[in-house]
Amino acid sequence: MKNSATPNDNQLTELLSQAKSGDQPSCEAIYHRFVQPIYRLAYGVLLDIQDAEEVVQDTFAYALRNLNRFDPEKSAFRTWLYTIAMCRCRNKRRRKWLPTITLADIAELPASPEPLPEAIVEAHNTREVIWTALRKLSPKLREAIVLRYFDGLSYREMAEVLNCPHKTAESRVRLAHEALYSILASQHDILPEGVLGHE
Amino acid sequence: MSRHVDHLLAAYVEQQLRPKQAAYVYRHVIECPACRAKLAQHERLAGELRMSLGQWPMLRPGQVQQLWLAASTVTIPPANRQSMAALLPLLLSLLLLLMPFTTGFSGMIPNTALAVTASHSPGEIAAQALPDMPSARNISPPESRQAKLTLEATPPPSETETPLPAKPVPLAPANP
Numbered sequence A: 001m002k003n004s005a006t007p008n009d010n011q012l013t014e015l016l017s018q019a020k021s022g023d024q025p026s027c028e029a030i031y032h033r034f035v036q037p038i039y040r041l042a043y044g045v046l047l048d049i050q051d052a053e054e055v056v057q058d059t060f061a062y063a064l065r066n067l068n069r070f071d072p073e074k075s076a077f078r079t080w081l082y083t084i085a086m087c088r089c090r091n092k093r094r095r096k097w098l099p100t101i102t103l104a105d106i107a108e109l110p111a112s113p114e115p116l117p118e119a120i121v122e123a124h125n126t127r128e129v130i131w132t133a134l135r136k137l138s139p140k141l142r143e144a145i146v147l148r149y150f151d152g153l154s155y156r157e158m159a160e161v162l163n164c165p166h167k168t169a170e171s172r173v174r175l176a177h178e179a180l181y182s183i184l185a186s187q188h189d190i191l192p193e194g195v196l197g198h199e
Numbered sequence B: 001m002s003r004h005v006d007h008l009l010a011a012y013v014e015q016q017l018r019p020k021q022a023a024y025v026y027r028h029v030i031e032c033p034a035c036r037a038k039l040a041q042h043e044r045l046a047g048e049l050r051m052s053l054g055q056w057p058m059l060r061p062g063q064v065q066q067l068w069l070a071a072s073t074v075t076i077p078p079a080n081r082q083s084m085a086a087l088l089p090l091l092l093s094l095l096l097l098l099m100p101f102t103t104g105f106s107g108m109i110p111n112t113a114l115a116v117t118a119s120h121s122p123g124e125i126a127a128q129a130l131p132d133m134p135s136a137r138n139i140s141p142p143e144s145r146q147a148k149l150t151l152e153a154t155p156p157p158s159e160t161e162t163p164l165p166a167k168p169v170p171l172a173p174a175n176p
């Protein structure tokens, strides 16, 4: 399942080889390369900042200790990493009941010592409407749509991360898309301009 | 005009249709303003999803560093330390060879310099030399995240419990 190698791939291969022998700067470079997508993935699945941060930490702690288990003949490194992250997310979700969160709750995300990202405090913007709709999806559909859009994964890669057949990945994305479309269309009156608005 | 294609629009936008089906949808929306308007909305939704999920949320640089500290505390395999430890007997032997020249053969070799077994890592030596300075491995991750780790973290070598031998020990490694 190897893709054709790009300069980026070659650089990653080099980093991985050095990281396997315990080279800390290489481990750190790998971390910096993937930390933001892993965080987006974890937040999209879990919808909780602290849980997402813990998944980031656990994912890298595990992955960088177990680089020898990564087989480049079987998968791309990012897919392997996302699979670990998804597994961590699912474990976390299993241990925790996920309450339904309303639009009003978004302003009450866990207190952070640093200022909240501006996107959170900006009320009723497009992104907030999208995230509010995402929260209404079932975990499986949300996993699928997050995987589809957070880092441009192919359906084949998605199927690998979700551990399901290719067609299942496709149908979950389609169902999620249709559900989001319906949610947003039904809330048409509260949507800001630009999200499913009139032509 | 062919039949409306609303039911195919999500699959069309998500690139799941076979080329023939996709061409059918395309030909229909060219003719049908109602389906064309809906397709535009599906495409707008996909665009918003790409923006929302592909760019947000972002960890701030401080958080990125904090999480790295926390993850790497249990992450970095001790290969580097081991390779340094393997070199240690050689370095110490060299030091011992040179010591008579620097101390004028006084024989007053500081106990702490010799009370280092070959199995000790450089971090431990640093910790012994500078008892007030925390070694890199002793830095705790921020907040209480470390306690939440469910990983099978390898416990650090029990450097603090290892009593220093009273007498100098041979520097030859048991098993380099």
Ligand SMILES: [Zn+2]
Residues within 6 Å of the ligand: B003, B004, B005, B028, B032, B033, B034, B035, B036
């Ligand atoms: Zn039509």
